[in-house]
Amino acid sequence: GAVVSQHPSRVICKSGTSVKIECRSLDFQATTMFWYRQFPKQSLMLMATSNEGSKATYEQGVEKDKFLINHASLTLSTLTVTSAHPEDSSFYICSAVGTSGINEQFFGPGTRLTVL
Amino acid sequence: AQKITQTQPGMFVQEKEAVTLDCTYDTSDQSYGLFWYKQPSSGEMIFLIYQGSYDEQNATEGRYSLNFQKARKSANLVISASQLGDSAMYFCAMRELIYNQGGKLIFGQGTELSVKP
Numbered sequence: 001g002a003v004v005s006q007h008p009s010r011v012i013c014k015s016g017t018s019v020k021i022e023c024r025s026l027d028f029q030a031t032t033m034f035w036y037r038q039f040p041k042q043s044l045m046l047m048a049t050s051n052e053g054s055k056a057t058y059e060q061g062v063e064k065d066k067f068l069i070n071h072a073s074l075t076l077s078t079l080t081v082t083s084a085h086p087e088d089s090s091f092y093i094c095s096a097v098g099t100s101g102i103n104e105q106f107f108g109p110g111t112r113l114t115v116l
Numbered sequence: 117a118q119k120i121t122q123t124q125p126g127m128f129v130q131e132k133e134a135v136t137l138d139c140t141y142d143t144s145d146q147s148y149g150l151f152w153y154k155q156p157s158s159g160e161m162i163f164l165i166y167q168g169s170y171d172e173q174n175a176t177e178g179r180y181s182l183n184f185q186k187a188r189k190s191a192n193l194v195i196s197a198s199q200l201g202d203s204a205m206y207f208c209a210m211r212e213l214i215y216n217q218g219g220k221l222i223f224g225q226g227t228e229l230s231v232k233p
Contacts, residue, residue, distance in 0.1 A: 043223045043225050044161075093159070104163045104166060110159040
């Protein structure tokens with residue numbers, strides 16, 4: 001299957017700093033990428049939908065100024081957590097959809113963010 | 117609004133036995149897709165099986181099969197011959213507009229499966 005990578009896999013930062021997480025589709029062009037957030041033992045919550053070359057569509061309750069999403073190319077989307085606080089600590093997962101007609105979304109391995 | 121419900125927070129099964137993980141959904145759309153993902157402790161999401169709303173036969177992938185009952189809006193996952201490596205979180209998900217690959221997935225709450233030796 002198609003491969004999606006995320007970088008970094010783990011990040012620890014101080015409160016007030018910004019953190020950028022990259023999501024890359026390695027062997028296919030991703031017209032759409034999704035960003036999810038997951039707390040321990042809970043489900044994945046969709047944060048936003050990212051389409052190449054256009055502004056991201058955020059889910060209700062997600063602060064777009066807090067979670068900046070950029071989808072600059074067909075293989076890269078970035079999520080920047082601005083002025084991070086301890087409550088932003090979570091597992092962030094991206095997924096990508098190509099144009100091959102395959103039904104599944106391909107997920108990245110996730111990024112564990114810890115804000116001290 | 118679409119909704120996915122998994123009512124079993126945790127399940128136990130003996131190794132080599134079969135287990136059914138429940139999933140019910142709610143949607144007003146006639147065209148949708150149903151997915152099951154496995155998430156081990158490492159956090160990666162592993163795609164298991166897919167069922168389209170127009171598919172007449174239940175989907176099967178190796179030891180995984182999906183018991184699709186459209187009238188009851190249920191899409192239960194059956195794992196046959198459980199293995200210790202099957203211990204993980206399992207998520208049911210739905211995407212409306214079956215041919216819209218760019219459509220978002222809505223996930224259920226998840227079921228934590230533990231396989232006993």
